[in-house]
Amino acid sequence: MLSGWREATAGRPWRISAKLLIVSSVVTVIGFSAICVNVMLDMRRGEKALARQTLENLATSIDADISRNIDIYDLSLKAVASNMLLPEINTVSKSIRQLILFDHATTAKHFGAIQVFDADGNLTIDASTLDPVPQNRGSEDYFTVHRDNPGAAGLFISRPMLFRGAYSIVLSRRINDTDGGFMGVVAGSIRFSYFHELFERLSLDPEDTITVLRSDRTIMMRRPFDLDIIGTNLNDRRAWKADNLRVGASYSGEGPVDSTPRLYARSGDSGRLFVVAGKPLTAVFALWQREALRIGAVVLVLALFVLGSAILLAREMARRAEAENKLEEMATTDALTGLKNRRKFDQVIDGEWRRAMRQKAPVALLMIDADHFKAYNDTFGHQAGDQVLVGIAICISDSVRRAGDCAARYGGEEFAVLLPNISATDAFKIAETIRGKVQGWSDDQATSTVSCGIASLVPAAGMDWSILVAAADKALYAAKAGGRNQSVVASLPKLSLAA
Structure with a gap:
């Protein structure tokens, strides 16, 4: 079987190489493409990480500026609340x-004048005037939160609101008497103009967002500015999860305000306000997309070039293989009969002999010779003789159909048929079939008949296939000596002959 496979594949080495070339080219292209994809994904992750770090730094710097100003203003509120007890x-x-009561810090730009309200919410002192206009703020949240929560202390930042004629956030503190009783509230404001000026100093793209939120996730300010969004609490948005803006995390996707996919990063938790900076994902990955398209185009061109070159080379190799197969066939085929020639027969019998020796299987050989061929050739000429040889070859080919069988023109008017893995009895039947077809095909039975010598044995160590040829040849001579037009089987190993 192994030698048969070698025989089957020996004639098309270039065809196999062409396939391997194409497969290796495809694998190479896929490998390089995978590497490029991995590199591009790493670049994408790098772009995202860089954008996140930039947004975190931006949010942290804005948060620090806002916190610093709130702290400055809160110091003034604390001083007023403390001095009211003098x-x-x-x-x-x-x-x-x-x-x-009031220092110069409260007169800074964007800071509203500090006001003091008594326990009933009536305005008693106003930093902007000695004679304040009477008003009552007892219903405002920055007042009620201190009045209704005796245990509450510290700074309270209200929702954005219209305060003293300008949109602002109100900062307030509770005023307690010496016994801890409620005396009133001191309140001030930071106008929206402060945030507008702060955001204008930043170099931002039109679609970039800056959102300032209170600790309960109420939007205090946003850039781009939209008054309808200011004061909205994100906890009321069902499609928005609180974990999307947790401390130390980032979020990619649609935000709670609009549907533009962005990368969001949050500043640290200062306890009062925090800042979220957002940048559209299209802007984050714009440079990466250009590089990806450029590199992808280059890789695609190279891949097409490699595959195209491999296909062209494979076609040339296939043509060469076909030409070599034809040359090999011509070199191993008898030009007159179309059977294998003596050279090819010797190669095949050598391989089959080794295979049969390994597998301990029999090998049979038929030696066939045309009867009275020399006399026929001398009488009717060489062309008529050639026609006889072609007819005998056709009869042999028609009788030998197995893939491993090898029919060859052994020399002159002599033919050889190698029959691997077959007994002498079966080989004798095939020889008789061939002899009968030749006899039936011929119009002149006296001149167009064949004699057959058959030999079959199982090769053993130390034996050479020439023993099989010699045995079949002796059987052929025995057939001719016995009157021709008959088949004789050689008796092995003593090589005695049996008709």
């Missing part, structure tokens, strides 16, 4: 009281 505060003149 016994002399109600005995001095209004102008002196203003100097005691």
Whole structure:
């Protein structure tokens, strides 16, 4: 079987190589493409990480600026709440009281004037005037949160609201008496103009967003500015999860305000306000997309070039293989009969002999010779003789059909048929079939008959296939000596002959 496979594949080595060339080219292209895809994905992750770090730094710097200003303003509120407990505060003149309670920090740009409300919410002191206009703020959340929560302390930042004629966020603190009782509220404001000016100083793209939120996720300010969004609480958005903006995390996708996919990064948790910076994903990956398209185009061109070159080379190799197969066939085929020639027969019998020796299987050989061929050739000429040889070859080919069988013109008017893995009895039947077909085909039975010698044995170590040829040849001579037009089987190993 192994030698048969070698025989089957020996005639098309270039065809196999062409297939391997194409397969290896495809594997190479796929490998390089996979490497390029992996590199591009790494670049994409790098672009995202860089954008996230940039957004985190931006959000942190904005948060620091806002926190610093709130702290400055809160110090003024604390001073007012503390100084309201001084016994002399109600005995001095209004102008002196203003100097005691209020510092210059509260007069800074974008800061609203500090106001003091009594326990009923009535305005008693206003940093902007000595004689404030009477008003009551007892219903505002920045007042009620301190009045209704005696245990609450610290700074309260209200929702965005219209305060003293300008949109602002109100900062307030509770004023307690010496016994901890509620005396009123001190409140001030930071106008929206502060945030607008802060955001304008930044170099941002039109689609970039900056959102300032209170600790309960209420939107205090947003860029781009939209008054309808200011004051909205994100906890009310069912499609938005609180974990999307947790501390130290980023989020990619649609935000809670609009449907534009963005990369969002949050500043640290300061306890009062925090900042979220967002950038459209199209802008984050714009450079990466250009590089990906450029590299992808180059890889595609190279892949097409490699595959095209491999296909062209494979076609040339296939043509060469076909030409070599034809040359090999011509070199191993008898030109007259179309059977294998002596050279090819010797190669085949050598391989089959080795295979049969390994597998301990029999090998049979038929030696066939045309009867009275020399006399026929001398009488009717060489062309008529050639026609006889072609007819005998046709009869042999028609009788030998197995893939492993080998029919060859052994020399002159002599033919050989190698029959692997077959007994002498079966080989004798095939020989008789061939002899009968030749006899039936011929119009002149006296001149167009054949004699057959048959030999079959199982090769053993130390034996050579020439033994099989010699045995079949002796059987052929025995057939001719016995009157021709008959088949004789050689008796092995003593080589005695049996008709």
